């Protein structure tokens with residue numbers, strides 16, 4: 445598939461390509477793989493997916509009172525296990541996680557693979573890379589919020605002003621685009637809301653685009669990161685933040701039946 449954005453000749457050679465077609469586990473050092481999947485199509489296999497989860501995940505799943513977020517959690521974790529299993533060369537059930545200080549899940553195995561996951565109603569996105577921190581976020585555009593009020597409360601002054609300058613009809617999507625970009629950076633650091641939201645800024649643009657990150661108190665810190673806005677389909681706003689600028693983002697939509705059948709039919713064999 446043709447690139448949607450490239451920067452030929454730039455020092456970073458950074459680009460977004462929509463060319464991931466097979467979950468074959470091959471990940472060069474300078475790439476970030478972003479897989480997204482439509483969860484609705486997989487609901488029917490929920491009990492089989494559930495078997496891929498470990499006891500801790502099963503326990504977390506059982507604590508959801510409402511079915512929709514429970515199903516989303518199970519499918520997302522199964523998708524994460526299947527994807528990471530391919531990159532690690534192990535069965536999905538043998539992927540082991542540990543949790544960092546502020547709750548960010550990491551691989552327990554001795555590996556340079558890093559990942560982050562995000563889900564929103566009906567969609568899960570996973571970003572995977574090597575040897576660098578990565579964060580991803582996906583948001584479904586909702587109109588039950590007051591974007592300007594939220595922007596004034598949570599965004600930096602520059603972002604809030606940008607949001608106010610958007611045409612009223614576009615403020616919901618603009619708000620969620622900015623939110624996703626900020627959240628991806630927060631998630632890459634893994635420190636949750638202990639990170640001051642107004643201390644850095646990213647102004648969204650259209651399509652699959654590299655955004656300019658500004659860490660206001662420490663401009664030099666901005667240079668060590670790339671934040672990319674991702675176009676994953678109508679109604680969604682998404683972004684991935686990755687440490688170090690010299691990398692390519694490759695995006696693929698995951699159709700689990702290609703890979704999953706093997707695991708669901710013979711759960712004990714790799």
Ligand SMILES: CC(C)(COP(=O)(O)OP(=O)(O)OC[C@H]1O[C@@H](n2cnc3c(N)ncnc32)[C@H](O)[C@@H]1OP(=O)(O)O)[C@@H](O)C(=O)NCCC(=O)NCCS
Pocket residue numbers: 517520546547548549560561562563564579580581582598599622623626627630631632633634635636637641
């Ligand atoms: C986890 C957190 C970092 C993001 O949560 P979220 O946006 O509600 O949810 P997402 O779907 O994007 O991400 C959740 C996933 O991130 C991962 N995660 C959990 N803690 C994390 C952390 N501290 N850092 C990075 N990733 C984390 C997990 O895989 C989790 O999914 P799972 O528990 O189902 O496996 C949340 O705790 C948080 O602090 N959010 C900040 C919310 C906010 O006010 N953002 C303002 C943006 S302007």
